Amino acid sequence: MTDLVVLSLEAWDAVWRRNQHLVSGLLEQDERLRVLFVEPAADPLHALRSGRRARAGAGLRGATDRERLWLYQPTKVLPRAADPGGDRRRARAVVRAARRLRMHEPVLWINDPAGARVLARTGWRSLYDVTDDWLAAVRTPAETRRLREDEATLLLTCEEVVVCSAHLAAGKGTARPVTLVPNAVDLAPYRAPVDRPADLPPGPVAVYVGTIHTDRIDVDLCLDVARVLGRGRLVLVGPAPLPPGDRERLVRSGVVLLGAKDRREVPGYLRHADVLLVPHVVTPFTESLDPIKLYEYRAAGRPVVSTPVAGFRGSDDPQVTVADRAAFPEVVRAALTAAPHPPAPAPGRAAPAGGPAAPAAAGAGEPASVRAWSTRVTEMRAVLDRLAAR
Template structure:
C-alpha cells in the first residue's frame, strides 16, 4: 500500500507506561511508512477526586500548552486540552470546537493530510469533523460503555452511529464482532496480539529475574495487568491464596488503573500475596521469567464478556502455562490455556501446570508466533487498501 497520512484518535495517552493496542498499532503503521498523528485520550470517563486523576489532569494541562512532538520516525503525538464530563452536550460541543480548530492548525503546520482517520473513540462523531477524511476506520477494542464512570447513554448512541458511518470496523473479541457486524457488514474480527520478540526474552538464558521477585519463594503464580475492580476478581485471588498458602501470588500492575474506585483490601493483608506495583514494559519479560504459572483471574461481567485479554499472547510468548476464568474470547484456544469453571477448578489448573501436565511449551510458542502486531497490521492494511473487502471468505483473522 502506498504510504498515507493517518490521524489516530486514541483512548490512551502515548506516555502511559501500560501500552495498549493504540500505541502498538501507531508504531506498526509508522514503521510501514505511513505518517501517523497520534491524539492522546480525550477523557471519556468522568474524573474522580483521586490524586491519580487530579495528577493526570495537571499533567495534561502542561502538555496541552506544547506543540505536537515527534516521538519516532513518521510518528507525532498531540495532547489537546479538553473539558471533562463528556456526558453533557454543551461540553462535547465546546470540545469539538477546541479540538477541530487546533487539529486543523497542527495538521497544516506539519503538512499532514487527512487521508485516513483511525479512531478508538466511540464519541468520534461528536468530537471531530470526520467528514473531512478520505476513509474512516473504527478499531473497537473494548466495550467501553461497561467501564466505570462512562457516559453510557450517549456512548450507546454515538458508537452505533460511528460503526454505521465507518468505511471499515475492526474488533478484538467475538462478542464485539457479533454486535458490530449487525450495524456494518464491513466488520472484521482481529484478536489482540503480542510482541513475540519482546516477550520471548523471558526464555533467554541471559534474561535476569529482578531481585524483588527472585527473593519471593516459589512456586510463583503471577498476573500482569491493570489491577482494577471491574477487571480482576479479588475474591477469586483471595480464595487461591488462602487455599494454598504455600504458593506465592504475584500481582504486577497499577491498582485502580482505569478505575480509581477500586478497593484492593481483600488482598493486602495476605502474607503470600505480593502487589509489586507497576513495572515498565521493557521489564515485563524479566518478571515473566520468574513466574511458574501465569493467570487471567478476570471478573465475568459485561466488560470482560467483550474482551480479549492482551496478556494472553504475551504470556504464551514468554513460554508460560496460562490459567484463565471462562472468558468467551479464549474458547478457541483451549489447547494452550486451562479454562477453569470454578474457583476450585482454577486451583486445579494451577496445580496441573505446576506438575508439568498442561500444554507443551513449543505448542504455546507456535501459537504466539502467529499472533503478532506485525502480522495483524499487515492483514488489516490489506483490507483497508482493498476498500473494506476481505481477501478471503471469512471476516475473522486466523493466521
Template sequence: MTSADGVVVAMVSDTWADAVRRGFYSTADQMIMSLMEDERVPRVLVADHPRGVLSRAKSLLRRDVSAPHTPFLRGVRPWVVSTRTPTTRSAIERRYRAYDRQLAISSRRNGMAAPSLVTFNLYHAAYGSHDWASRVCFYAQDDESAIPRKADEAPLLSDAYRRVAERGIEVVAVSSVLLRRIDPTGPGHVVPNGVVPELWSNPSAAVRDRSESRTTVAYAGSIDSRLDVTAIAQLAAAGHAVQLAGHIADAAVGRELEGLDGVTLLGAVPRASVASFLASADVCLMAHRRTPLTEAMSPLKVYEYLCTGRPVVATSLGSYAEEPDVRRNVTLVDAGGDYVRAVEDALRRGPLDESVRALLAESLSWRRRHEPVISRLSGSSP
C-alpha cells in the same frame, strides 16, 4: 486508493507523550509503530486527543511534545477550551466535528491531501465529518459503554456506537464479541491484541527465586474490579504464593487483596522487568470476573504470558478463548470455577518447549496481527 498520502491516527483519549511514557504499550500505540515500520505507508500523522487550556499548561510544564517532525512521522496537538468530556450529545458532536476539522487542516499542511484515517476515539468515529479522508476505519479496543467509571456516560457511548454502525464505517474490533455488539453495517474485522516478540525473546534468562518453597502464581496488570478476588483468595488458601504486579486502579480491590494471607501486591513493575517477573513464576494467572467489559476484551496479558513459556491459567471469557493458540496452550477456567484445580492441571502440563514458545511469540506479534489492517489502509488490498 493508493498509499501516496499516508495514514492519520487519532488517539483514544490521550497523547503521543502519554504513549512515550508507557513505552508504547497500548493497542493504539502499537498500531502507530506498525504503520511507521511498514514501507507501504509513506507518512504517519499522529493526532493527540484534544486538550484544554489547563491540561496544555500542565503539559508544557512537563515539556510534553507531539510526535517528532520527520519525513515519515508528523504530529498534531488539537486544542479545546476544556478537556472534560461534554455531557450532552449535541456538545459532543460539536467538539468532535471541530476536532475533525483540525485534523483535516493538519493533514493538508503536512502534504497529505487524501490520507486514510484510523481513529481509536468512538466519538470522533461517530460524529466527525471525515470527508477529507479517502478511507475511514474505527478501531475499537473495549466496550466503552461497559467500563464502570463511565457508567454515567454509557447512554451517550451507546448512541455513538449506533451512529458508527449506521454510518457504514469500517470497524476493526479486538474481539468478535465486541464486533457483534457494534454490529457495523459496513465492513467489520476482528484483530486481537498482540505482543512485541523482542520483549520476550529470552524470558528464561530471568533468575528463578527458589527461596519461596510454595508454588508461585503471578499476575501482571491493573489491580481493578475485573479481578476475581475470590479466586485469588482460594489459591492463597490452598498454599500458593500469589504475586500481583500492577498499578492499583481500584483502591477497594487493593485493600481486599492486601488483607489476604499468601497474597503479595508488588505495585507497578517497570515494563522492561515484566518478562523477568513472569518467567520467575511457576504459573501465570488471569482470574477475571465475567462482566460485559471482560467478555468483550482481548486480554493482552494472556498473550504475553504465553510468550514466557510458563504454564498459564486464565478465565474463559468471550471469544479470545476460541483462538487456537489459546485453546492449545492455556488451561482455561469458567468464571467462578475451580482455579486451584486449574493451577494443578497447568503444573502437570508444564512449560512450553522453547521452539513452541518462539513460534507463539511470532504468531501473536502485533505486526502480524496488523498486517491486514495496514493492507487496507495503504490501499494494497480492498
C-alpha cells in the same frame, strides 16, 4: 496513504497495547507515513479527587522513540455533565493539531468512540477500530447513552470497521461488513534468556500481567487466591486504576502490586512466573475481548489458570487450565505446587538455556493462536490501503 490521525483510548507510553504495536509496525513498513497519535485527555479535576497530582495535557509534541510520530494530549477541564461542549472543543483542538503538522486530508483511525466528534467536524476518511464492547461495561446511564450514540454514528459513517474478536465481529457486523484483526505478540523477547525481575518476590509466584481494573479483574477472587497460597505469593503487574478501598484490601491480604512495567520488561515477569493467572470477571464486557495476554502467556510457555473467559475458555493449549470461580483458588494452589519452578540466575546473569521454555520460531509448527504483531500490521495495512484508495 501518507498521513494518519489515531484517536486512541490509551496514551503512548512504556506500556504498549494494540494501538502502539500496530502504529509502530506501520511506521516501520512505510517510510512516507506520518502519524498524529491523540491520547486521552488529561483530567486534572479527576486526578485531584483521586489523590493524584493535577496536571494539564501535554499538548502537541514529537515522540521521543519514533520518527514521523507526533503525540497530542488535550485537557479535559470539567466533567462532561458540567461542560457539554467540552468534547466538541477537544475535537476542534485535534483538527488544529493536525493542521499544524500540515495534515489536511489524513485518514482518521478511531479507537475512542468520542472520536465521532472529530469525524463529524472533518468528514475525513475513517476507520473505527473496536477493541472493547463499551456498551456492555458498567457505566453511568449518561455515559452509556453517550457511548451508544457515538458508536451508532461510527458504525453508520465510517468507511471501514475493524474488530479484534469473533464476538465483536458477530455483534458489530450484523448491519454492516467488518474486518477481524485479532491481537498478537512480539515473539523474539520470549525466545531469549531473561533475568528474573528484581522486584518479583522470592519463592513460588502466581503472576497476572495486565490492566488491574474492575471491568476485568475480580478483586474478591484475587483475595481468595491470596489466602490459600501458603508460602506462595500472588503478584499483579500492570496499571492499577482501582478504588483506594480495593487497593488497600489487596495489599493487606499480601497481594503484591508491582505497577506498570515497560513492555520490554514484561517477558521477564511472565517467564519467571510459576503460574500465570487470568482472574477475570465473566461478563458480557470481558466476553468481547481478545486479550493480548492470551498470546503473551502462550509465548511465555508457563502453566496458566484462567476463569472461563473468552480466549482462554476452549483453548487448545495443554498449559491452560480453566476453572470456575468457586474452584479457581484451589486450582491455582495446586498448579503452583505442581509447577516446575523457573531457575533464578545469579545477579547479572541470564537464565540458562534449560530455564523457562522458549516458543518455536514463527511458522515452525507454532499453535494457531500465537501470531506475531507483524502479521496484524500487514492485515491492518490492507484495511488502511482500501480506505486511502477511496
